[in-house]
Amino acid sequence: MSVALDRSSVVAPATPQWTREEILALMELPLPELIYRAQTAHRQHFAPTEVQISTLLSIKTGGCPEDCGYCPQSAHHDSGVPASKLMDIEEVLEAARRARAAGAQRFCMGAAWRSPKDHDLDRVAAMVEGVKSLGMETCVTLGMLRPDQAARLKSAGLDYYNHNLDTSPEFYGDIITTRTYQDRLDTLAAVREAGINVCCGGIIGMGEDLDDRAGLLATLARLDPHPESVPINALVRVAGTKLGDTEPLDPIDFVRTIAAARIAMPASTVRLSAGRETLTDEAQALCFLAGANSIFYGEKLLTTKNPEAERDNALFAKLGMTRRES
Numbered sequence: 001m002s003v004a005l006d007r008s009s010v011v012a013p014a015t016p017q018w019t020r021e022e023i024l025a026l027m028e029l030p031l032p033e034l035i036y037r038a039q040t041a042h043r044q045h046f047a048p049t050e051v052q053i054s055t056l057l058s059i060k061t062g063g064c065p066e067d068c069g070y071c072p073q074s075a076h077h078d079s080g081v082p083a084s085k086l087m088d089i090e091e092v093l094e095a096a097r098r099a100r101a102a103g104a105q106r107f108c109m110g111a112a113w114r115s116p117k118d119h120d121l122d123r124v125a126a127m128v129e130g131v132k133s134l135g136m137e138t139c140v141t142l143g144m145l146r147p148d149q150a151a152r153l154k155s156a157g158l159d160y161y162n163h164n165l166d167t168s169p170e171f172y173g174d175i176i177t178t179r180t181y182q183d184r185l186d187t188l189a190a191v192r193e194a195g196i197n198v199c200c201g202g203i204i205g206m207g208e209d210l211d212d213r214a215g216l217l218a219t220l221a222r223l224d225p226h227p228e229s230v231p232i233n234a235l236v237r238v239a240g241t242k243l244g245d246t247e248p249l250d251p252i253d254f255v256r257t258i259a260a261a262r263i264a265m266p267a268s269t270v271r272l273s274a275g276r277e278t279l280t281d282e283a284q285a286l287c288f289l290a291g292a293n294s295i296f297y298g299e300k301l302l303t304t305k306n307p308e309a310e311r312d313n314a315l316f317a318k319l320g321m322t323r324r325e326s
């Protein structure tokens, strides 16, 4: 196995391609070997103690027509998340100012839509312009996008668009039936074509097997160029959702997935995303050792809890980690 994975004598292509089998073999390595390889890849592209900081805001919550099995915002679920309208621009900018004051470099705005309507996109474009004028990087996640909508967001100054593949092509139909894997790839192509940075990752702990995790990472690593940002979420198990009673994820399996993502997409920022609230400091430290170099910061993700800022500040101080200057 180690022979098949020893690429040290091979000149890496501009966008390295890893097969599903190679990624599976990586995740099955003894942990010290896997972490060593992830650290080696990480240090070739990044300062190993620096972490990129993003803060999330749900600008339009709940009532979503899609049936994503994990999501508390789906109208197919009874999770107790009330539906609300698209927020006012000034309210969003106030939240962005607070996030900036707390130290966030990027402000990520999420909407529970299948895809944005054009009149809603005008307001989101104004939000992007406003957040940019605060000197922050901008990211939005609004569902499926057409090429002309991506171009509209680009002209508003959008830096990143988040749209996840979520899982492997094979497991996908067990989780979502209202949009296809190809729909997601088409949106990612529109975002890339518009010249916006791609933020694309998935969720671990939805009942998928190791081969599905390898399939997700191999599909991400086949995107050319690789996504600039790769969020790896651990399922937040929300009561009332289809996946609310799923077996809890073993944190070491999460660490292995992060390490494999780091090795397969060495120059991408890998975000330790949803699920930190239930991870111990030690498990999070392992995620950073495995090559995670970004987090969501602030007490809320979109609708669920994230660690309090004080806990993250204490963790960073304990580990000697610092915020990456953008």
Ligand code: SAM
Binding pocket: 064, 070, 071, 072, 073, 110, 111, 112, 113, 114, 141, 142, 143, 144, 162, 163, 164, 166, 202, 203, 233, 234, 235, 236, 237, 238, 274, 302
């Ligand atoms: N509605 C848009 C869409 O789906 O493209 C944007 C918002 S959606 C909430 C963004 C991402 O959040 C999803 O693709 C999924 O990866 C992640 N997510 C949602 N619920 C989650 C949960 N319970 N645990 C972990 N990740 C979750």
Ligand code: DTB
Binding pocket: 056, 072, 073, 110, 141, 162, 164, 201, 202, 231, 232, 233, 236, 273, 274, 301, 302, 303, 304, 305
């Ligand atoms: C991503 O990959 N994770 C974030 C962000 N992109 C939009 C969302 C996580 C949502 C977790 C469930 C919730 O808070 O509603």
Ligand code: SF4
Binding pocket: 064, 065, 066, 067, 068, 071, 072, 073, 074, 075, 111, 112, 113, 114, 143
């Ligand atoms: Fe809607 Fe996005 Fe949640 Fe799916 S993940 S139900 S598209 S908000």
